[in-house]
């Protein structure tokens with residue numbers, strides 16, 4: 245059966261900040277949704293279904309928030325679905341919405357993801373004091389830092405790479421009005437002299453904690469023809485999972501991530517992603533994950549990813565720009581972070597990214613992962629409607 | 633299953649909530665002993681108020697003040713209140729449609745006459761809390777209002793108050809009984825004798841430590857117990873320089889992944905007995921126990937030569 249082509253015709257984000265004390269959770273998601281509808285020049289009545297995602301309910305302590313958010317998202321009398329795949333949820337949520345259109349279940353779907361971290365406690369939500377277990381809490385950085393060290397050992401990457409990524413992403417964020425961190429006086433020296441929190445990870449190489457939401461309107465070929473602005477076409481979408489811990493798990497380059505990337509490129513007709521992808525928005529919560537994911541996704545051979553970073557290939561002006569938006573390193577409303585990657589990829593191929601636009605971007609990858617490198621979700625979007 | 637351990641697990645946290653304009657007006661109103669609702673596009677009055685119209689999805693901001701007495705539309709008797717419920721004696725949960733409102737508010741009804749004194753359609757009024765702060769608990773409860781029906785039209789209200797409440801704290805507490813299961817119970821029990829017991833997968837032959845009772849790769853039960861360690865190899869590590877809440881460990885300390893001899897994946901621990909900047913991948917370590925400790929307190933170098941990278945690279 246031939247799938248319905250899926251187009252992104254509306255994108256909306258909030259200005260991401262440390263704390264949005266002026267709005268409720270409903271007010272926050274509403275803001276992103278209204279901006280996406282405005283971008284698509286559609287009204288609530290044009291939406292057939294709503295697909296929403298966020299990180300664990302324990303974060304804000306609102307159990308099943310989608311129930312209470314139905315009013316704010318115009319979902320009354322319509323199907324509303326909640327997706328949950330930890331940090332990758334924003335990507336998975338967009339893909340569930342995408343599949344509903346591709347399968348011709350619905351014609352136009354609003355998809356949205358959010359987090360209000362200022363009202364939450366991620367540490368508490370993720371690290372319950374389980375009886376009989378040794379309290380060794382080292383935080384999220386403590387979980388990921390040993391894997392970064394393993395990557396450095398395996399690849400021989402010099403220890404300067406992490407700071408280069410952070411310096412690039414923070415400068416990119418200055419071009420993105422929606423980014424949380426706008427460090428106008430950032431310098432490489434400042435990144436390199438920031439405190440070492442979980443050696444080898446420095447403070448400036450970690451993501452912030454943000455309040456924010458991101459929404460997209462996805463529609464079918466007929467909807468795309470009526471759209472007021474150029475759509476982004478979904479060329480492929482894939483998700484993969486694997487256990488958080490198992491004998492033989494490769495934390496540096498998880499098999500689920502490799503297979504997810506191979507699948508999404510196959511669907512998109514891409515055989516040489518390094519040459520054929522014009523912009524990448526990947527989920528990099530700690531700066532060292534840029535070279536690690538470059539290898540995992542197939543943009544570089546094993547052990548070679550850091551060379552792309554070091555030589556400037558991943559800068560906005562390089563030939564494989566990574567996180568022109570500033571990425572998760574500059575903005576991290578956890579549940580929304582994956583959808584922001586997907587949306588920013590779509591903005592690039594729509595030519596809508598403003599100051600952080602990559603010149604002539606025709607095909608872009610959006611990537612998200614979560615749950616201790618357990619869940620992966622990715623899509624490739626393009627400026628041209630897929631032919632098959 | 634007498635060999636399975638169990639323990640209470642309490643999780644609690646004081647969540648904060650930003651209210652936004654409508655809930656802010658509603659809760660500040662309660663502090664001032666007035667109840668606000670909101671009018672929808674079709675003219676209905678919602679109490680408690682919503683930010684968005686449930687029919688049209690449009691933003692609604694037309695606030696109105698309704699009465700402080702109303703009519704019970706449904707109820708359920710609560711013979712044995714639990715801690716933190718509004719009253720410490722038997723009471724009724726009630727849905728009350730306040731005069732001037734079109735929807736009902738959930739609250740508690742103090743009914744000294746018992747369950748037989750409560751009926752749908754009865755008239756009730758708010759009993760205000762003596763100390764009010766801008767929270768739903770500013771309504772202490774409802775009480776019977778036998779003075780007969782009064783009518784109250786919803787009146788327009790600006791929603792503006794001096795010193796509005798913009799956020800609340802919502803304490804949450806969950807009480808669980810935690811069972812680690814048979815495999816982990818065996819592991820924990822063996823640790824008391826300072827032995828580390830893993831379990832081998834009958835299919836792929838990998839040894840899991842701590843065991844979880846099943847192999848996540850093969851999806852089959854692991855029931856062959858295998859003693860591993862006590863020595864092991866540091867596969868990777870980080871130096872922790874920030875102190876975690878509730879963990880009494882001086883910083884900096886070294887958080888390590890250790891592959892115990894005979895185990896096929898690394899467990900996590902802490903290194904002591906060596907300066908933090910001398911810890912290396914491949915270092916050979918052994919556990920250090922303290923009196924009464926359920927787990928090794930930390931691991932220390934054995935003095936053996938470092939393990940060859942190829943011997944543990946598959947365990948990274």
Ligand SMILES: [Zn+2]
Pocket residue numbers: 833834835836837838847848849850851
């Ligand atoms: Zn197995």
